[in-house]
Amino acid sequence: MSQENKLEKTNRVNLLFDFYETLLTEKQQTFLKYYFHDDFSLGEIAGExxxxxxAVYEHIKRAEEMLEAYEMKLGLLQKHEERCALLAKLQEVLMESDISSLHKETAKDLLQQVEQL
Structure with a gap:
């Protein structure tokens, strides 16, 4: 696996973990944190x-599969990414628009409220 693919996978697992952490067992949470967050090797986790x-590899693999299964069913990460893309597009349109400064301020306030959601 190339370095870029490994980074993409790590980022995806970390994002999925943020959404679905509490749905995993304590052991799965711990192993994923050690491996993906703290960058421990399989050997280091095994020793710990x-x-x-x-066994560590199998626990991590099973946890990754569970995260992907939750995402397939619930789609929280996909919805989050869609909202982020829409938000970026809204910001782009807002900055390019030729609207009055009063309306622009109102739009900026709305944008900040949407970002907080």
């Missing part, structure tokens, strides 16, 4: 928990 590297 006194289990084999293969």
């Amino acid at each position: 928990f006194e289990i084999s590297r293969q």
Whole structure:
């Protein structure tokens, strides 16, 4: 796996983890945090928990599969990404628009409220 693909995978797992962390078992949460957040190797995690590297790998793989399954069912990450894209487009339109300064301020206030959602 190339470095770019590994980074993309890590970013995706971290985003999915942010949305679905509480749906995972405590052990799955711990292993994912060690591996993806803290950048521990399989061997380091195995040593910490006194289990084999293969067992760690299987726990992490199963947790990743669970995150993807939750995303398939609930789509929270996809919805988040869609909202972010719409928000970026709104910002772009707002900055390019030739509207009065009063309306522009109102639009900026609305944009800030939307961002807080």
